Amino acid sequence: MTEIHALSALDLADKLAAGELTSEAVTTHFLDRIDALDTNYNAFLHVDRDGALATAREIDERRSRGETLHRLAGVPIALKDNLVVRGMPTTCASKMLEGWRPPYDATVVAKIKEAGLPILGKTNLDEFAMGSSTENSAFGPTKNPWDTTRIPGGSGGGSAAAVAAGLAPLALGSDTGGSIRQPGAVTGTVGVKPTYGAISRYGLIAMASSLDQIGPVTRTIADAAALQDLISGHDPADSTSLPGPAADLTASIAEGPDLTGVRIGVVKQLGGEGYQAGVLERFTETVEALKAAGATISEVDCPNFDYALAAYYLIMPAEVSSNLARFDGMRYGLRVEPAEGPVTAERVMAASRGAGFGDEVKRRIILGTHALSAGVYDAYYGAALKVRTLVQRDLVAAFGEVDVLISPTAPTTAFKFGEKSEDLMSMYLNDVATIPANLAGIPALSVPCGLASDDQMPVGLQVLAPAFEDARMYRVAAAIESLVDAPVCPALKEN
Numbered sequence: 001m002t003e004i005h006a007l008s009a010l011d012l013a014d015k016l017a018a019g020e021l022t023s024e025a026v027t028t029h030f031l032d033r034i035d036a037l038d039t040n041y042n043a044f045l046h047v048d049r050d051g052a053l054a055t056a057r058e059i060d061e062r063r064s065r066g067e068t069l070h071r072l073a074g075v076p077i078a079l080k081d082n083l084v085v086r087g088m089p090t091t092c093a094s095k096m097l098e099g100w101r102p103p104y105d106a107t108v109v110a111k112i113k114e115a116g117l118p119i120l121g122k123t124n125l126d127e128f129a130m131g132s133s134t135e136n137s138a139f140g141p142t143k144n145p146w147d148t149t150r151i152p153g154g155s156g157g158g159s160a161a162a163v164a165a166g167l168a169p170l171a172l173g174s175d176t177g178g179s180i181r182q183p184g185a186v187t188g189t190v191g192v193k194p195t196y197g198a199i200s201r202y203g204l205i206a207m208a209s210s211l212d213q214i215g216p217v218t219r220t221i222a223d224a225a226a227l228q229d230l231i232s233g234h235d236p237a238d239s240t241s242l243p244g245p246a247a248d249l250t251a252s253i254a255e256g257p258d259l260t261g262v263r264i265g266v267v268k269q270l271g272g273e274g275y276q277a278g279v280l281e282r283f284t285e286t287v288e289a290l291k292a293a294g295a296t297i298s299e300v301d302c303p304n305f306d307y308a309l310a311a312y313y314l315i316m317p318a319e320v321s322s323n324l325a326r327f328d329g330m331r332y333g334l335r336v337e338p339a340e341g342p343v344t345a346e347r348v349m350a351a352s353r354g355a356g357f358g359d360e361v362k363r364r365i366i367l368g369t370h371a372l373s374a375g376v377y378d379a380y381y382g383a384a385l386k387v388r389t390l391v392q393r394d395l396v397a398a399f400g401e402v403d404v405l406i407s408p409t410a411p412t413t414a415f416k417f418g419e420k421s422e423d424l425m426s427m428y429l430n431d432v433a434t435i436p437a438n439l440a441g442i443p444a445l446s447v448p449c450g451l452a453s454d455d456q457m458p459v460g461l462q463v464l465a466p467a468f469e470d471a472r473m474y475r476v477a478a479a480i481e482s483l484v485d486a487p488v489c490p491a492l493k494e495n
């Protein structure tokens, strides 16, 4: 039999349903694997052996009593450490929240508990989800299981590395500017940012609320669809949650991967200069395969995408500066009193924030505070909002011509540690292809499309669809998955 950790989540689910495996055995397998291998990767910040095994045993017992369970019941999952789980440490990879145990569950967590998925633990990220390499974690970087001298992407590098290395069959991430898709691309996993509002953000520690979205990290498109089906749906606790029932994504991909007559647009602005040759080669080859499979391919112009990154680096920090104001050393999290002088609220706040936040978080708070200040507000934040509208209009026009858009997910494969940490612009540019979807609120995902010819590291292909058309995006991605030889991470073969 294929090793448990190399099976997809749905294969595991089928074996649990058929009585070939117990959740206790599966969960123990993953926990033991984390114990044995995660010293190499640092994908997990917290492992909840007792909690995960308690859920697993409960599910096994309920199954043995003949109860009807959720399809994914008993299949373990890992959660990015910016999702709150009642009583479980939640740090956002920041010293600011070290030791904090939330008093409530995020809506997605409540759904996961209700469905009976054992929660293995919390995964590493760039501090407060700010970064593209997981190098900004206060608890050390996560390493890419394909090559531990390289980054696993970010901010959700921990979830992506855990799934790539078979330390968890499923994980959740959050995507503000690419934090699910870019780690997916560079670790050879599937990463999905659903339509804004499709998944409740209640209990996701906010980075930039108009951009943040929770989504699945998996090794197959079908697993991602099943997980998105589980966590989506209206939630009155999130004012931006979409009304009405969510589409059944699992059913929509079951129709089969047929590309005949599907109009696919290649975004002109996302490719070419600044993109690694080995990435472009793999992307172009996949486009040819799509054409051969019956899709109509055309180039689509999205001229305002050229300004998306600049707009993001005003809108996102502006929202960050507001959202992170709650970490004031008074209410929860780290409290540092000034070494000398009076202990006033302002001085405690300054000392706590100075000690608790890392450089990148401070940089963004300062940038955002400036962008929102009187005198420059219109020139910076106001202008960025206008660009956001123009990006949305580009997409409306594009989706008038084609059904989906595609691009490389990231301009490069996983880079080496330290390679971009001194050159912020090149770090930020790694999100150049993923940011437009967040600005527009549309769904986008990354599906593996092979290894780059120049460094043999995984390449991701991004599929973008109109808002609310997550099902269409999944159908096309399932077709791409069936055309491409999925790269298997060597770490997955390790026992």
Ligand SMILES: NC(=O)C[C@H](N)C(=O)O
Binding pocket: 129, 130, 131, 132, 154, 155, 174, 175, 176, 177, 178, 179, 180, 207, 316, 431
């Ligand atoms: N949360 C994200 O999507 C992170 C993105 N790479 C950023 O640094 O803003």
